[in-house]
Amino acid sequence: MRKFIVLALTAVMVLGALASAEAATEVKMTGDARIYGLFMDNRNFTGWNRSGKAKEENFEVWERFRLRSDFVASEAVKFRFGIKVEDTWGHGTFTAANPSNQTVQVYLAYLQFKWPDSDVQITAGLQPVALPHSAMFNASPVFSDQMAALTITAPIIPDTLSMLTGFGRLIQNSSDFTSNAAGATGKTYAQNLDAYFLALPITVDGFKVTPWGTIAVAGRDVAYGSWKDTTDGYSGVGNTYANTLISAATALNGGPAGTLNATRHGKWRNNQNAFYWVGGAFEVTALDPIRFYADVIYGAGAMADRKSDKRHGWFVDFGAEYTGLDVVTPQVFAWWSTGEDKSTGNGSERMPYVRSAWGPGNSFLFDNGQELNHGGANMFVSPTGNMGIGASLDKISFIEKLTHRLTFTYVRGTNSPMAIRNYMLNSTDGLNYFSLGRDLTWNESLYSVNFDTKYQIYENLAAVVETGWAHGDFQKHVWYGHHTTADAWKCAFGLTYKF
Secondary structure, three states: OHOOOOHHHHHHHHHHEEEEEEEEOOOEEEEEEEEEEEEOOOOHHOEOOOOOOEEEEEEEEEEEEEEEEEEEEEEEEEEEEEEEEEEOOOHHHHHHOOOOOEEEEEEEEEEEOOOOOOOEEEEEEEEEEOOOOOHOOOOOEEEEEEEEEEEEEEEEOOOEEOOOOOOOOEEEOOOOOOOOOOOOOOOOOEEEEEEEEEEEEEEOOOOOEEEEEEEEEEEEOHHHHEEOOOOOOOOOOEEHHHHHHOOOOHHOOOOOOOOOOOOOOOOOOOOOEEEEEEEEEEEEOOOOOOEEEEEEEEEOOOOOOOOOHHHEEEEEEEEEEEEOOOOOOOEEEEEOOOOOOOOOOOEEOOOOOOOOOOOOOOOOOOOOOOOOOOOOOOOOOOOEEEEEEEEEEEEEEEEEEEEEEEEHHHEEEEOHHHHHHHHHHHHHOOOOOEEEOOOOOOOEEEEEEEEEEEEEEEEOOEEEEEEEEEEEEEOOOHHOOOOOOOEEEEEEEEEEEEE
């Protein structure tokens, strides 16, 4: 810890000295911290990791600190640099003996400026990128995370129509030169995953719609199974691009381990395959205090490859809330997405996605907007291959500075039992591509209840408690002896500070 503090202070002093050398540059710092205890029982509804080889740790103490420094040359030009430390007490940086700084990460590093004499804003570097989605469901089921990208935002019709467009590189296996690894084609472009996106937000009185589209170019030789989403943590419950992008047949063709991993490469016929998503986000406030939200998305990938390698599907959600009460905001919501049919030979019928932050009512079934959250603090239920309904009592407040949220969620699978059973019969990867509780057949369901509380001690300091219970009904013959029913529990309690 001492080494980390010295390094951090040295970096701040150096950056401050550089900033003072140029009188026109102003340095602004903001940040946040959270320290909390987390009790989880029956992660993955079993208490084991997906491969069944590691037992869960029921209680952990997590700490995260993020510092964002803005180097502002003028109202039109700035650079943002963000670092974070996130780990459990007793591990890495937070180890009592021989602490390391291995968990210090750069999570933001981007230049942002406005084109002279215009409102066109250009951002280049590691930055937050979220594809459009309606506000009730937290964020996009396709992508919402940091991305190394070049983005441009511009007003087309002031206060009515604007544009967001950009290019991002999600994966590049190697830099400068690429070795011809076993199974690789030797073509460097086949080892990259790139994305191009465009959104056109339209706002009129009482109504907002955002049509958008994204195209990703996926290389055949990317080791998709070794690239995890950024919230995977240490619990082994996170997703990889091999789960979220490719078809079951492609996963089976990835080698003896089943999914595409660091030592085996994709078995697509084409060196590159296109993935695309088109959608619209809708928000209606014309009937205020009743508000409506909806999203419609279609996504597809590898459609020009073999039939079994194709993956495509639909995702739709809808929600409504009443904001006319001072003490509570009632909400109802529903969603539906396509699921796998009984055959893997005709490809996958679930919508592909990259990094989801979608979820209704702050439900801990999904990786979404929990304040006390890391990769093991939710159940990672897939946003695709299921449907569901739910209700939430949000912003409950009878005492000043004290708020609550109560959410009930019901989830039903839309996948054929035969699809999952056939994969399990032909794969040796355990529960990696399909996982108990994350992927549901149309005969399986989940029920969950969340109750969250927040007390604002000071304007920038809050005490937070997040609790949840979930029950799953599963088909034993599909999952080969795993529990047919299981209960999962969550209780997180801690402090959040923003400055």
